[in-house]
Amino acid sequence: MASSMSTAPDLPVLSELPLAGLPVLESARRERADAARNREALLEAARRLLRERGPEGLTMEAVACEAGVGKGTLFRRFGDRASLFHALLDDRERAFQEAFIRGPAPLGPGAPARERLTAFGHAMFELIEDQGTLLVESTPPNRALRYGHPVYLAYRAHVAALLTDLLGEERAPYLADFLLAALDAELVVYQRRVLGLSEDELREGWEQLVECL
Numbered sequence: 001m002a003s004s005m006s007t008a009p010d011l012p013v014l015s016e017l018p019l020a021g022l023p024v025l026e027s028a029r030r031e032r033a034d035a036a037r038n039r040e041a042l043l044e045a046a047r048r049l050l051r052e053r054g055p056e057g058l059t060m061e062a063v064a065c066e067a068g069v070g071k072g073t074l075f076r077r078f079g080d081r082a083s084l085f086h087a088l089l090d091d092r093e094r095a096f097q098e099a100f101i102r103g104p105a106p107l108g109p110g111a112p113a114r115e116r117l118t119a120f121g122h123a124m125f126e127l128i129e130d131q132g133t134l135l136v137e138s139t140p141p142n143r144a145l146r147y148g149h150p151v152y153l154a155y156r157a158h159v160a161a162l163l164t165d166l167l168g169e170e171r172a173p174y175l176a177d178f179l180l181a182a183l184d185a186e187l188v189v190y191q192r193r194v195l196g197l198s199e200d201e202l203r204e205g206w207e208q209l210v211e212c213l
Contacts, residue, residue, distance in 0.1 A: 085138035
């Protein structure tokens with residue numbers, strides 16, 4: 001007598017499964033690689049314009065024209081002009097953050113908090129001296145966006161941690177923002193180019209500010 005239970009169909013072994021899904025995966029990889037190449041091509045076009053025309057000539061329309069793409073493509077990739085400037089700074093910014101998180105002392109771990117805080121300010125002045133115009137242009141005009149930006153938050157977390165070691169947890173959050181205000185790229189560029197302060201004067205002023213803590 002045959003069993004009343006239906007027999008489950010035999011499942012195919014893995015080697016017998018169709019390979020229709022594999023081209024999709026390959027296509028996804030190719031799309032990611034193409035996207036990376038397209039992004040780098042847009043950034044290279046922006047770098048050329050930056051060298052030839054300076055920051056003032058680096059408009060979204062000019063970059064799109066230089067790269068041979070529609071302006072909408074550029075906006076979809078970077079969002080706005082400030083984000084494009086951030087992307088141009090990306091490698092230098094990553095290196096800077098790596099230096100104060102894991103690099104050699106006194107900027108990196110291994111030195112007392114006061115020395116690390118002093119070194120952080122000195123390194124920021126060096127970064128602004130080298131990339132000041134790009135940093136200013138990449139700063140969002142909206143204050144909420146500026147202080148909520150991942151780069152600012154990374155700086156703030158680092159400075160607050162050093163201040164916590166120096167002064168305790170209670171005062172660190174306020175003083176972190178206070179100290180970072182002295183390292184604002186727009187302010188430092190103004191001090192250097194309009195007020196005529198030297199880099200040494202800014203470094204000495206930062207050292208005195210840290211000493212006052």
